[in-house]
Amino acid sequence: MQSRTVRPGGGALVDDAGGTDGRGITERGAAGPAEGAAAGPAPGAPGATEDPGGPDGAEAPGGAVGAGLLGKPGDSAAPDTSDAPAGPEEERRRRRRRRTRRVLYGALALLCAGVLLVVGTGYWAYEHYTGRVQRIPNVFPTGVPRAAQPPPSRSGSQTFLLVGLDARSDLPTTGSGAEAPEWKPGAQRSDTMMLVHIPADHKHAYVVSLPRDSWVPIPGHGSAKLNAAFSWGGPPLLIDTVQRLTRVKVDHLMVIDWSGFKKLTDDVGGVDITVDKTVSRRNGPGGVWTKGTHHMDGSEALDYVRERYGLPRGDLDRTHRQQNFLRAVLAKTLSAGTFTNPFTLKRTLDQLTSVVSVDDRLSDGDLRSLVWSMRGVRAKDMAFMNAPVAGFDTIDKQSVVLLDANASSGLWEAMRNDTMAHWMATTDGIDELGTRVS
Incomplete structure (x- = not known):
């Protein structure tokens, strides 16, 4: 069974391989029912022990989701590997995504500029010449x-x-x-x-x-x-x-x-x-x-x-x-x-x-x-x-x-x-x- 950690303050969910899907959730982090059950009884279920969280009963850092995943002290947890270097394939995927975003943003900017030029010039022409x-x-x-x-x-x-x-x-x-x-x-x-x-x-x-x-x-x-x-x-x-x-x-x-x-x-x-x-x-x-x-x-x-x-x-x-x-x-x-x-x-x-x-x-x-x-x-x-x-x-x-x-x-x-x-x-x-x- 894989164990997962959540960094305080809502950090990324990390699997044993340390990879993320770019949304703060590991590619394998969306556990199915079996894996979720292995982590222990759900909060509020019979036999479950609720973590009191912070002072005055406040949620533990990371919010309710983080608290549910952290469980009780003593649970087995993998080391925090969120800052581990990405593999070569993952780095290439990141670069492709960044290039794609830059191209799309640039094209959108040019399109908007062209539309504004045509509309603006046309409106000026109508105003001026009429x-x-x-x-x-x-x-x-x-x-x-x-x-x-x-x-x-x-x-x-x-x-x-x-x-x-x-x-x-x-x-x-x-x-x-x-x-x-x-x-x-x-x-x-x-x-x-x-x-x-x-x-x-x-x-x-x-x-x-x-x-x-x-x-x-x-x-x-x-x-x-x-x-x-x-x-x-x-x-x-x-x-x-x-x-x-x-x-x-x-x-x-x-x-x-x-x-x-x-x-x-x-x-x-x-x-x-x-x-x-x-x-x-x-x-x-x-x-x-x-x-x-x-x-x-x-x-x-x-x-x-x-x-x-x-x-x-x-x-x-x-x-x-x-x-x-x-x-x-x-x-x-x-x-x-x-x-x-x-x-x-x-x-x-x-x-x-x-x-x-x-x-x-x-x-x-x-x-x-x-x-x-x-x-x-x-x-x-x-x-x-x-x-x-x-x-x-x-x-x-x-x-x-x-x-x-x-x-x-x-x-x-x-x-x-x-x-x-x-x-x-x-x-x-x-x-x-x-x-x-x-």
């Missing part, structure tokens, strides 16, 4: 009769009006580098107008282009081309016109001018745009756009999206070109690593805040929440289409686009009710990007 976005004041219409106001957007969904301006100025009018007002009466035209609907789940986006030549009622001005609304009354008149036309509430406005358009294209290193068939090129150096994929810098991309006279459907094909460009830019800026790599995130936010302006109702917190909630959206998750068109006409010596009120009603209802996915799945004849790209 505060740099240029805000446009007083963009929403006032004094609109209640009957002409659209119902509020469904909870959680939002609709943006994205406007591309032909500012007729060499000075940037949008973004953090703006050097001229974004609107002066008669000085700017809205050449691009898109309603961007973001559903409540923030997993997709739906982009609907409103042709600039659409013949529509403009409050206080009678009927005219849609792009005249911005020229005459700036953002408030354009928003009022679009809301009355669609009965869709515009929650926010986002504006970029052609100067910013060129800069953004160059900042992302140009874009690859596929032309589906060879067509004439009236802007820039002239010639043709040959069928195939073209890598375009800012100037080339601007020529591409502004072209309409050489296109079979004029303004409608031009809106698809604009969508084609937007999809190409988004594919580069919304890559999987944009939101996880702090350096990529910084560069992307630098590019966007330098060219884009938003309404002053879109707070820094709103913008941060929007960016974060849509971090998983890629270009493939976005649908691009034109508003339904009934045909073309010439009015007051102007070539105009006639919107199809009947076909449009279902689209605008789906946008109001946040049911765009269902509408697209159940509607035929949608003029969607991919069907036609020139």
